[in-house]
Amino acid sequence: MADEQGCVSPLELFNCIAAQGERVKTLKAGQALKDEVDCAVKILQSLKMSYRAAVGEDYKADCPPGSLAPGGDSGPGTTEAEEDFVDPWTVQTSSAKGIDYDKLIVRFGSSKIDKELINRIEKATGQRPHRFLRRGIFFSHRDMNQVLDAYENKKPFYLYTGRGPSSEAMHVGHLIPFIFTKWLQDVFNVPLVIQMTDDEKYLWKDLTLDQAYGYAVENAKDIIACGFDINKTFIFSDLDYMGSSTGFYKNVVKIQKHVTFNQVKGIFGFTDSDSIGKISFPAIQAAPSFSNSFPHIFGDKTDIQCLIPCAIDQDPYFRMTRDVAPRIGYPKPALLHSTFFPALQGAQTKMSASDPNSSIFLIDTAKQIKTKVNKHAFSGGRDTIEEHRQFGGNCDVDVSFMYLTFFLEDDDKLEQIRKDYSSGAMLTGELKKELIEVLQPLIAEHQARRKEVTDEIVKEFMTPRKLSYDHQ
Amino acid sequence: MADEQGCVSPLELFNCIAAQGERVKTLKAGQALKDEVDCAVKILQSLKMSYRAAVGEDYKADCPPGSLAPGGDSGPGTTEAEEDFVDPWTVQTSSAKGIDYDKLIVRFGSSKIDKELINRIEKATGQRPHRFLRRGIFFSHRDMNQVLDAYENKKPFYLYTGRGPSSEAMHVGHLIPFIFTKWLQDVFNVPLVIQMTDDEKYLWKDLTLDQAYGYAVENAKDIIACGFDINKTFIFSDLDYMGSSTGFYKNVVKIQKHVTFNQVKGIFGFTDSDSIGKISFPAIQAAPSFSNSFPHIFGDKTDIQCLIPCAIDQDPYFRMTRDVAPRIGYPKPALLHSTFFPALQGAQTKMSASDPNSSIFLIDTAKQIKTKVNKHAFSGGRDTIEEHRQFGGNCDVDVSFMYLTFFLEDDDKLEQIRKDYSSGAMLTGELKKELIEVLQPLIAEHQARRKEVTDEIVKEFMTPRKLSYDHQ
Numbered sequence: 001m002a003d004e005q006g007c008v009s010p011l012e013l014f015n016c017i018a019a020q021g022e023r024v025k026t027l028k029a030g031q032a033l034k035d036e037v038d039c040a041v042k043i044l045q046s047l048k049m050s051y052r053a054a055v056g057e058d059y060k061a062d063c064p065p066g067s068l069a070p071g072g073d074s075g076p077g078t079t080e081a082e083e084d085f086v087d088p089w090t091v092q093t094s095s096a097k098g099i100d101y102d103k104l105i106v107r108f109g110s111s112k113i114d115k116e117l118i119n120r121i122e123k124a125t126g127q128r129p130h131r132f133l134r135r136g137i138f139f140s141h142r143d144m145n146q147v148l149d150a151y152e153n154k155k156p157f158y159l160y161t162g163r164g165p166s167s168e169a170m171h172v173g174h175l176i177p178f179i180f181t182k183w184l185q186d187v188f189n190v191p192l193v194i195q196m197t198d199d200e201k202y203l204w205k206d207l208t209l210d211q212a213y214g215y216a217v218e219n220a221k222d223i224i225a226c227g228f229d230i231n232k233t234f235i236f237s238d239l240d241y242m243g244s245s246t247g248f249y250k251n252v253v254k255i256q257k258h259v260t261f262n263q264v265k266g267i268f269g270f271t272d273s274d275s276i277g278k279i280s281f282p283a284i285q286a287a288p289s290f291s292n293s294f295p296h297i298f299g300d301k302t303d304i305q306c307l308i309p310c311a312i313d314q315d316p317y318f319r320m321t322r323d324v325a326p327r328i329g330y331p332k333p334a335l336l337h338s339t340f341f342p343a344l345q346g347a348q349t350k351m352s353a354s355d356p357n358s359s360i361f362l363i364d365t366a367k368q369i370k371t372k373v374n375k376h377a378f379s380g381g382r383d384t385i386e387e388h389r390q391f392g393g394n395c396d397v398d399v400s401f402m403y404l405t406f407f408l409e410d411d412d413k414l415e416q417i418r419k420d421y422s423s424g425a426m427l428t429g430e431l432k433k434e435l436i437e438v439l440q441p442l443i444a445e446h447q448a449r450r451k452e453v454t455d456e457i458v459k460e461f462m463t464p465r466k467l468s469y470d471h472q
Numbered sequence: 473m474a475d476e477q478g479c480v481s482p483l484e485l486f487n488c489i490a491a492q493g494e495r496v497k498t499l500k501a502g503q504a505l506k507d508e509v510d511c512a513v514k515i516l517q518s519l520k521m522s523y524r525a526a527v528g529e530d531y532k533a534d535c536p537p538g539s540l541a542p543g544g545d546s547g548p549g550t551t552e553a554e555e556d557f558v559d560p561w562t563v564q565t566s567s568a569k570g571i572d573y574d575k576l577i578v579r580f581g582s583s584k585i586d587k588e589l590i591n592r593i594e595k596a597t598g599q600r601p602h603r604f605l606r607r608g609i610f611f612s613h614r615d616m617n618q619v620l621d622a623y624e625n626k627k628p629f630y631l632y633t634g635r636g637p638s639s640e641a642m643h644v645g646h647l648i649p650f651i652f653t654k655w656l657q658d659v660f661n662v663p664l665v666i667q668m669t670d671d672e673k674y675l676w677k678d679l680t681l682d683q684a685y686g687y688a689v690e691n692a693k694d695i696i697a698c699g700f701d702i703n704k705t706f707i708f709s710d711l712d713y714m715g716s717s718t719g720f721y722k723n724v725v726k727i728q729k730h731v732t733f734n735q736v737k738g739i740f741g742f743t744d745s746d747s748i749g750k751i752s753f754p755a756i757q758a759a760p761s762f763s764n765s766f767p768h769i770f771g772d773k774t775d776i777q778c779l780i781p782c783a784i785d786q787d788p789y790f791r792m793t794r795d796v797a798p799r800i801g802y803p804k805p806a807l808l809h810s811t812f813f814p815a816l817q818g819a820q821t822k823m824s825a826s827d828p829n830s831s832i833f834l835i836d837t838a839k840q841i842k843t844k845v846n847k848h849a850f851s852g853g854r855d856t857i858e859e860h861r862q863f864g865g866n867c868d869v870d871v872s873f874m875y876l877t878f879f880l881e882d883d884d885k886l887e888q889i890r891k892d893y894s895s896g897a898m899l900t901g902e903l904k905k906e907l908i909e910v911l912q913p914l915i916a917e918h919q920a921r922r923k924e925v926t927d928e929i930v931k932e933f934m935t936p937r938k939l940s941y942d943h944q
Contacts, residue, residue, distance in 0.1 A: 013514075013518060015511065015514075016511055016514050016515050016518065019508075019511045019515075020515060036491075039487065039488050039491045042485075042487075042488050043488050043491075043492060043515060043519065046485060046488065046518070046519055046522050047515065047518055047519075049522065050518050050521065050522050199721075199725050202725060202729065203725065203728070203729050209722055209725070209726065239721065239722060239725070240718075242714065242715070242721040243714070243715065243716065243717050243718045243719070243720060243721045243722070244715065244716070244718070245715050246712075246715045246716070247715070248715060249671075249711065249714040249715050249721075250681055250711060250715070253671050253674060253675065253681070253711070253749055254681065256675070256747060256748050256749030256752065257674065257675050257747050257749045258747065259747060259748050259749075260744065260745050260746060260747055260748065261733065261742075261743075261744045261745070261746060261747075261748060261751055262744045262745055264748055265744065270733075271733075272732065272733045272734045272737065273732050273733070273734055274732060274733060275728060275729050275730065275731060275732055275733075276728050276731050276732065276733060276736055276751050276752045276754070276755060277725055277728030277729045277731075277752070277755075279733055279748050279751055279752065280728065280748045280749070280751065280752035282748070283748060283749075
C-alpha cells in the first residue's frame with residue numbers, strides 16, 4: 001500500500017476504521033436505510049481487510065499499528081526502545097547508543113550468548129574466545145549448544161554466511177561476520193559456504209544482472225582477503241550457482257512449496273505491489289542452510305548441521321528457514337547473531353556506500369582514515385577541554401570507542417582507554433589517535449592481502465568442488 | 473479478497489466505492505468538519521486500492537467488475553457462454569458442445585486463425601495445412617503473421633511447447649500439441665524446446681521431487697515417440713535444467729523482477745495463502761520464450777522469435793510473458809492456441825488420469841480401446857434405432873465424432889461420416905466402429921515407437937547441446 005498515488009498509511013487506515021465503526025453504529029441506531037447500513041458495514045469489512053493486508057495482523061480497536069510494522073508510523077504511547085526497527089533492509093534506532101539488543105533477543109525469541117556458552121566454546125575448541133564473543137559483539141544465538149554437542153560427538157557441521165553485493169564499496173563493518181567466520185573455521189576446522197546474493201541485489205536495486213554479478217566477484221576478493229582456507233571454503237554467486245548445481249534449485253523449490261505469501265508478508269513486510277522475485281527470494285537465502293544444496297561438498301547428505309554467523313538483521317530469513325526445515329525433513333540451522341557496526345556519525349545514523357564519510361572503506365588510504373576519524377567520528381567528549389577533564393567522556397555514544405571494541409585486540413588496553421576517557425584523563429583527540437593507529441595497519445594489511453587475490457584464486461574459491469574437512 | 477471471513481466481493485466493493493464517492497461529494501458540499509472529509513476521502517482511496525488489488529485493474533465509475541475476474545461471482549445477467557471458465561488449472565463449461573471458443577478469443581484478446589492465415593502458412597511452407605488447422609482445432613493465435621514475416625525473410629525462429637508431468641499416464645488428448653508441434657518442426661525446419669514442468673507439478677500436487685522428475689522422464693518417452701527430430705529438439709525437466717544452464721535462471725529472475733504479486737493475482741487468481749513457489753512459478757514457464765534461456769542452442773542471442781503451440785488454457789502464462797518481454801528487451805513470443813480435447817463422457821466433463829475410463833490412454837490395448845469407446849464415449853445418437861433413423865444423430869455433442877475430427881486424416885471421409893450420422897443413415901455403433909478403427913492402429917503404432925525409445929535416446933534428447941537448424 002505504499003508506492004501508489006493516494007496511498008493510505010496503516011495509521012490512517014486504523015483511524016478510518018475507528019471512524020467508520022462509529023458511523024456504522026450511528027447508522028444502525030438511527031433511521032438509516034438498510035442499503036446504507038449494509039454498505040457502511042461492507043466498507044468497514046473492506047477497510048479491515050486492507051488493514052490486515054498492510055499491517056500483517058488483524059485490526060484491534062485499542063491497538064494502533066505498532067513500530068514493528070515495516071515503515072509503519074509509530075503511534076502515540078510507544079516507548080523509546082520499541083522504536084528500534086530491524087529487518088534485512090532497515091535498521092533504525094533513535095538512540096545514539098544504538099539498538100537495544102536485550103530487547104531484540106526477547107522480540108526475536110533467540111538466546112543470549114552468555115558466559116557459560118562462551119566457556120563451553122572455549123573448552124570445545126581449546127582456543128581463547130574471539131574478542132567479538134568476549135565483548136558481546138556476537139551476542140545472540142539459536143541452538144549453538146546443539147552445534148557443540150555435535151562437535152563434541154565428532155559429528156560434522158558446516159558454516160554458512162553471505163553478503164548482498166550492492167556495490168563495489170565495502171566498509172570495515174561488512175568485514176565483521178567474515179572476520180568472525182574465519183575464526184570459527186579455524187578453531188572448529190569445518191567447511192564454509194559463502195553466498196553472494198547478486199540475484200537479491202538485482203531484484204531490489206536498479207542494477208543489471210551483469211552489474212550485480214560483477215559486484216559479487218569484486219566483493220568476493222575482499223572476503224577472500226580475510227584469510228579463508230581455500231581448501232575448506234566455497235564462495236558462490238546465486239546467479240551462477242543456481243545454473244551449475246544439481247542440488248540448489250531443488251532445495252529452493254522445496255522451501256518455496258512450504259512457505260505462503262501470508263508468511264513472507266508477515267515476516268518481511270512484502271505487499272501485493274512487490275515483485276514475485278522479491279516474494280520468492282527468501283527461499284534462496286534459506287537453501288544454503290541445508291547440506292544437500294552442495295552435492296559437490298556433502299553428496300546427498302541432508303543431515304549435516306549448519307551454523308550461520310550473521311548480523312541480527314538477517315535473522316528473519318532464518319526464522320523462516322527453521323520453521324520450514326522440519327517440514328521438509330532437514331535439521332534446523334543454528335545461528336550466531338552479531339550487533340550492528342555503527343556509522344561514523346553515530347549509532348543512530350546510517351552507513352551508506354554513496355557517502356564515503358559514513359564509514360571507513362576498505363579502499364581508504366591511511367590519510368583518509370585519519371581525516372575521517374578526526375573529522376567525522378561522533379564524539380562522546382565534552383564541549384571544552386576543561387569540561388572534559390572535569391566530567392569525562394561518554395564511551396557509550398562515542399563511535400571511536402565503539403570501533404575500538406570491534407578492532408582493538410588487547411582487552412586490558414581497551415579497558416584502560418575506557419577508564420581514561422570516562423574519567424577525562426584521555427581527550428577525544430587522543431582516543432581518536434588510538435583508533436587511527438588500529439585502523440591504519442588493519443586496512444593496509446587488508447589491502448595488501450586483497451592485492452594477492454588474483455582472478456584465478458577467486459575463480460577457484462567460486463568453483464563448485466570437493467572441500468577437505470576432518471569429520472567425514 | 474476471497475477466502476477470509478467477512479469477505480467483500482468485487483461487485484460489492486464497486487458499489488461501496490460509488491456510495492462512498494457520493495458521500496465525499498455530499499460532505500465537501502456541506503458543512504462537514506475537515507477531519508470528517510479527510511477521513512471519507514481516505515476511505516475512498518483505500519476502497520479503490522482494495523478494488524484494484526481484487527480485480528487487477530483500476531475502478532472505473534461506469535464499468536462494474538466483469539466476468540473476467542477468476543472465480544468471481546457472476547452477477548445477474550451473465551449469459552450461458554460467460555460461464556465457461558478457463559485457466560491453466562481449470563477448464564469448465566456447462567455445454568456438451570464444449571467451450572465457446574469464439575467468445576474466448578474475444579475475452580483473451582487473441583486473433584482467430586482464419587482461412588487467410590492458413591493459406592499463408594500453406595504458401596510459406598509449400599505443405600498442405602495440418603488437419604488441426606483445416607478443422608479449427610488450432611483456432612487462435614497471437615502474432616503468427618510476424619513469425620511468417622520472419623520466416624519469409626529467412627530470419628530464424630524456434631518452437632517452444634511443454635507438458636506438466638503430473639503422472640505417468642498420458643492420454644491421446646495430451647498428444648495434440650505434440651502432434652501439431654512435430655508437424656510445425658517438419659514443415660518449418662526449426663529447432664524446438666520442450667519444457668517438462670516437474671517443478672510445477674511438485675508445487676501443485678502431493679508429489680516428491682523424485683516422483684515429479686520420474687514422471688517427466690516417462691512422459692518424455694511418449695513425447696519422443698511422436699517422432700521429433702533428435703537433432704532439432706531439446707527436452708528439459710525444470711528441476712534438472714535450472715541447475716545446468718547458465719541462461720535459464722537469469723531469465724527467470726529477470727522476469728520475476730518485472731511481475732508483481734498483484735499481476736499474478738489478477739492473471740492466475742493466486743491468493744495470500746498460496747505458496748511462494750506457486751506465486752513465482754509463472755516466470756519459469758515464461759523463461760523458455762526467450763532464446764538466451766538456451767545458450768547451448770542460441771548462444772547469447774536474445775532476439776530469436778519464439779512460437780508457442782499450446783492449448784488455450786496456457787495462454788495466461790504467455791499473456792504475462794508478452795507483457796514483460798518489451799520491458800526486459802526481448803521480443804514477444806507468438807502463439808498458436810488449440811481447443812481442448814474432450815473427455816469420453818462428454819465435453820462438459822473432466823478427463824482424469826485417475827479415471828481410466830475418462831479417455832483413451834497411451835497404454836491401452838486394442839481391446840480396452842474398443843470397450844472404452846463402445847461403453848463410455850458419450851453419444852449424440854437417439855434413444856432408439858427408429859428415432860435415430862428418423863431424426864439423425866447430433867455430431868456437435870457426440871464424443872466419438874469429436875475424436876474423429878482430431879484423428880481421422882481423410883477430410884472427405886470425415887464429412888461423409890458427419891452427413892451420414894446427422895441424417896441417421898449411420899448408427900452410433902457404426903460411428904464408434906470408425907473411431908475404434910482409427911484409434912487402435914494409432915495407439916499401437918505409438919506404443920511401438922515408444923518401445924524404441926531407449927534410456928539413451930531420452931538422455932540425448934534431454935542433454936543440453938547444440939541443435940542443428942538452417943537459419944543460423
